[in-house]
Amino acid sequence: MKALLKTLFGTATALAWVAGVILLANRTLASPARPFTGIIVPGALLIGAALLARR
Amino acid sequence: MSDISVIITSFLTAGVEWVEAFTIVLAVALAIGWPRAVLAAFAALAVLALMTLFGAHAVSAIGSMRVAQFIIAVFLLLFGLRWLAKAIARGAGLKRLHDETAAFAALSHSTALAETHGAMVVGFQGVLIEGLEVWLIVVALGAQTGHTDIAALSAIAALAVVAGAGLALRAPLSRVPENTVKFLVGCAILGFGTFWLLTSLGYDWPIGDSALPALMAFYALGGVAAIGALKASPQ
Numbered sequence: 001m002k003a004l005l006k007t008l009f010g011t012a013t014a015l016a017w018v019a020g021v022i023l024l025a026n027r028t029l030a031s032p033a034r035p036f037t038g039i040i041v042p043g044a045l046l047i048g049a050a051l052l053a054r055r
Numbered sequence: 056m057s058d059i060s061v062i063i064t065s066f067l068t069a070g071v072e073w074v075e076a077f078t079i080v081l082a083v084a085l086a087i088g089w090p091r092a093v094l095a096a097f098a099a100l101a102v103l104a105l106m107t108l109f110g111a112h113a114v115s116a117i118g119s120m121r122v123a124q125f126i127i128a129v130f131l132l133l134f135g136l137r138w139l140a141k142a143i144a145r146g147a148g149l150k151r152l153h154d155e156t157a158a159f160a161a162l163s164h165s166t167a168l169a170e171t172h173g174a175m176v177v178g179f180q181g182v183l184i185e186g187l188e189v190w191l192i193v194v195a196l197g198a199q200t201g202h203t204d205i206a207a208l209s210a211i212a213a214l215a216v217v218a219g220a221g222l223a224l225r226a227p228l229s230r231v232p233e234n235t236v237k238f239l240v241g242c243a244i245l246g247f248g249t250f251w252l253l254t255s256l257g258y259d260w261p262i263g264d265s266a267l268p269a270l271m272a273f274y275a276l277g278g279v280a281a282i283g284a285l286k287a288s289p290q
Binding site: 017022037 | 252270
């Protein structure tokens with residue numbers, strides 16, 4: 001039960017992070033920072049992976 | 056480049072999942088015999104093959120290519136993020152490494168294998184659950200590149216290699232560096248997911264298709280740095 005809850009929480013956290021990254025990508029593409037989207041988005045995903053690893 | 060990336064990513068993803076599936080089939084085979092264990096495994100593989108055909112058809116039925124690209128990218132990002140996070144945690148010592156020998160020992164002593172029908176269900180479920188991740192990657196990479204056949208054949212090749220090695224050894228394949236493979240696969244899947252997500256949102260990559268290997272390298276280097284940082288930080 002504890003393992004299942006942990007898995008569900010991990011999936012929900014990853015889902016929330018990916019949703020946040022998509023919003024960030026959308027905003028960045030519509031802003032003057034558009035050329036840097038290809039760096040900002042992977043950077044945000046890498047930070048997410050490191051934070052999820054620490055959890 | 057994309058085709059080679061699809062072949063390597065599908066092969067490695069499938070390989071690491073088939074290693075875990077083989078451990079389950081081996082435990083089942085030693086409990087109820089090889090014929091029944093193999094039958095259960097083949098039944099699960101048949102379900103996965105049907106799911107692959109259905110999945111590829113469902114993706115191609117989506118009218119807009121950009122919508123299909125976006126949906127596939129979201130799935131790949133979710134999947135890749137979790138794989139990379141898990142590999143970073145294991146690499147940094149925050150999570151125990153997956154041990155095939157221990158998993159085999161635990162399953163062999165399980166009461167679930169005491170009865171023939173129950174053991175066959177364990178074998179079927181084990182292969183199906185491990186194969187679901189393979190299915191997702193084959194459908195996602197295959198549909199997006201238009202080469203589901205290549206992705207599926209890579210997964211089948213990995214199955215042949217793992218089954219061949221496993222049957223020759225008659226033991227869990229515990230020497231396969233699972234965490235390293237999962238780390239590399241996580242980087243590759245995140246690379247594909249990022250590339251297709253931003254492409255579907257209308258971003259023009261300044262270096263074109265070369266952005267794909269560059270993204271994979273970025274995640275690999277960043278992942279190694281994250282492992283180092285997590286190892287150095289106080290728990």
